[in-house]
Amino acid sequence: MTDLPVPGHSGEVTLPEALVPPARLSRPSLRALTVDPEDDPRPRLFRALYDEHIDFVWRNLRRLGVFESDVEDRAQEVFVVAHRRFDEFEDRGHGARAWLFQIVLRVASDARRHRRRHPEVPDGGDATERVVVEATQGDALARREALSRLDAALAEIDMDRRTVLVLHEIEEMTAPMIAQALSIPLNTVYSRLRVARVKLEEALARQGVESWAR
């Protein structure tokens, strides 16, 4: 239970003890509310979960089609849901990332649906503003442009394939891990990944990705 992958790292590391949620805590009763907060480990555990996985949640929301202007709110939503279900979290070998990713998938789906229904304010201008504020260096600007192109290309891939591609190519999860996390057959992971790679290359070629690479 303690061997959970850390986002942004290729290898797997042992999760700090403080990060390991208690196995299947019972739902808190009213009596539990009177417990001295100093004795309640959940706030600390949840904070550790947040610190460890906020980057993972953030970038996957972005890669799954959440607008930049929405991503803060949606990341918050993911962790609010995670908090609500924290007591139900039981590591069945998938790890915290797989559990969080399920929430990310639902939240991202809702965000996309909302944008489809309310397209009048496509990005609220926030993204442009952030570019100005944050991209003070050339490389940061180039990286942002790369991510924009990547997201545009990913948007052309259907969500099932995109999900597998993101988990493998960006989160560096293995095929068996992805199959387990998404509850799909291993061969489906391979086939979706194969098609997604082709589609990604095609989409990027249409954008003229070569010019960015130079």
Added chain:
Amino acid sequence: MGEVNLSSATRAMLDAAKRDGPSAAARAKVWGGVSSAVGGMATASGAVSAVTATTGGMGAAKMLALGTLLGGTLSVGLAATLIYAGQTRKGSEQTLGVRATAGAEVGHARAAVVGTNESVRVPDPVSTSALAAATATTTVIASKGRGAPAAQRPARPEDSLAREASLVARARSSVASGDPRTALQAIHEARALSSRQLGPEELAVEAQALRALGRQDEANEADTTLKEQFPESALAR
């Protein structure tokens, strides 16, 4: 895995994506929002009990607002709220906005839960106040906090919640009075708020309004979203 090899340019983009993440400011902001929304459990340590109510995440302030919304129709049996009240109270009674404490202020808040039959740890209650708009049976026990009066503070998520509750209430009454367009307008206004906690209620009213306008497909979509996004909500059942 997979026989298709990605080009070096694509690989470079994917590598850039691996390093993507929120800025420190965004990280802190999101955490502040989470902490506020869940009623304080998310704080590393608090001077008071973090009320992780049995209803879970969206927490106390939302329950209170829900009571406001449902009015006489539903009796909220148990409501939990974190109330922030300015230091400069005038008299024993004062009108409070719903204030789910956030960030550092959580440590100074006091949590109170008042239900039909159960009362859970009310540390240092100083006065009883009623949310002006509330018509439900929800009772709020206000308690001490620190800081300046609300009027001197910038808008905070809890202010959005009060506004959001008002808009949803307007939407509900508009639907009931046969004016679904106004209802939809109110829902859209609610969604433009900086902080939202009444998503299920908004979706439920939106579905009713859309149905009243004959936009069946969109109404079904709203219902689907409600069920997918808030499966534990009573409104989704």
